[in-house]
Amino acid sequence: NYAGMHTSPRTQESYRMEVEHHLIPHLGAIALCQLQPQQLQSYYADALKKGRMDGKGGLSARTVLYHHRILSEALSHALKMELVARNVAKAVDPPRPRQVKIATMALEDIPKFVEVVWETPYYVLFFTALFTGMRLGELLGLRWRDIGLDSGALFVVQALYKRRGVCQMIEPKSPYSRRKIALPSSLSLLLRQHGAKQEAERILLGKVVSGDDLVFAYVDGRPLDPDTVSHAFVRLLKRAGLPHIRFHDLR
CATH class of the missing domain: 1.10.443.10 (Intergrase catalytic core)
Incomplete structure (x- = not known):
């Protein structure tokens, strides 16, 4: 369990939620060795338009970028384990979220x-x-x-x-x-x-x-x-x- 050894319980839970609710339903049918950059790019575009679980529109660019980072980290580990020939996430342009001013107590x-x-x-x-x-x-x-x-x-x-x-x-x-x-x-x-x-x-x-x-x-x-x-x-x-x-x- 790579995530279990390298991330906190809170991060593991966050990864699990995103993987189970979004990544597996949309990409889980594709064999790891057959995953292509255009499939990831297509998923990101669809997620931005209609990715919400309640059907009320798309996910934020920040959330889709988070999905990209999860996938890229997983594929980097798969590459080290020689399960894939390359990390296809590196060839994809993820969305760039707008900078949001952080609110603090004055x-x-x-x-x-x-x-x-x-x-x-x-x-x-x-x-x-x-x-x-x-x-x-x-x-x-x-x-x-x-x-x-x-x-x-x-x-x-x-x-x-x-x-x-x-x-x-x-x-x-x-x-x-x-x-x-x-x-x-x-x-x-x-x-x-x-x-x-x-x-x-x-x-x-x-x-x-x-x-x-x-x-x-x-x-x-x-x-x-x-x-x-x-x-x-x-x-x-x-x-x-x-x-x-x-x-x-x-x-």
């Missing part, structure tokens, strides 16, 4: 957002996201042992990933994702207070907080659901009267 909007989330269970989580640039999965996978409150730093060593309704811990998506992040003093203080509150809540449940416990979790220690956090983020943006952005855009 500096002047941060106080408005912080004011709205102050009384919510997600305040410390969102505050940490704003000041560290961590991905949602990285935040939800953060353990107390990964934070040095006295040294003012935290280490990203794992991430929470939800696949088919099941949450699991995975390694960072790339070597560069495994990193050390400096903590501003205000965030260190907030995390220290958050830890004390979490410890008091666990004591009421007859439990103790250990270094392996998650920093951001339900009261009983279970990991937060990333979908629940994302939906809460969108609702709070709306309540604050701020433009819609993705949680990822806080980075």
